[in-house]
Amino acid sequence: MEPGKAILGSQDGESLVDADSVILCVSYRAEKSLYEACKNKLPEVRLIGDANNVSNIMYAIWDAYEVASTL
Ligand SMILES: Cc1cc2nc3c(=O)[nH]c(=O)nc-3n(C[C@H](O)[C@H](O)[C@H](O)COP(=O)(O)OP(=O)(O)OC[C@H]3O[C@@H](n4cnc5c(N)ncnc54)[C@H](O)[C@@H]3O)c2cc1C
Structure with a gap:
């Protein structure tokens, strides 16, 4: 990658644009396909965790703790 540039991808292909920062955005939708396939x-x-409800690492650990403590 060229310094001071970013590659923009779209349906029309890729283009090189001037950029000094890139902000990454991710979705907040739970991904449950593995659970649905296994249940x-x-x-x-x-x-448990983000698959149940997208949140933060503390919620994922608490979910896991609750399951582990009832085994
Ligand atoms: C960019 C970003 C920054 C974050 N920053 C923070 C922060 O600063 N503090 C904080 O508390 N939380 C933060 N979070 C949230 C935190 O990362 C999540 O809440 C936490 O990791 C959820 O843990 P989890 O075990 O439920 O899921 P994950 O950590 O996502 O683990 C799920 C695992 O399952 C695997 N997997 C999924 N589908 C399959 C499949 N079909 N087969 C096999 N493996 C599979 C994945 O590859 C992954 O390794 C951040 C999240 C993101 C995206």
């Missing part, structure tokens, strides 16, 4: 095939499947 009726395995005896005990739990949905």
Whole structure:
């Protein structure tokens, strides 16, 4: 990558633009496909963490702790 430049990708292809910073945006939608694929095939499947509700690392750890403490 050229210093001071960023590559913009779109449906029309890629273009090189002047940029001194790049801001990354990610979605906040839970990704549950692995859970959906497993839940009726395995005896005990739990949905925890961001897959259940996108939040932060503390919620993911608390979810895991709750499951682990009831095993
Ligand atoms: C850019 C960014 C910055 C963040 N900064 C902070 C922060 O500063 N502080 C904070 O507390 N939280 C932060 N978070 C949120 C935090 O990262 C998440 O809440 C936390 O990682 C959720 O943990 P998790 O174990 O539920 O999911 P993840 O950490 O996402 O772990 C899920 C794992 O499952 C794997 N996986 C998914 N689907 C499949 C599949 N089909 N087969 C096999 N493996 C699969 C993934 O590759 C991943 O390794 C940030 C999140 C992002 C995106």
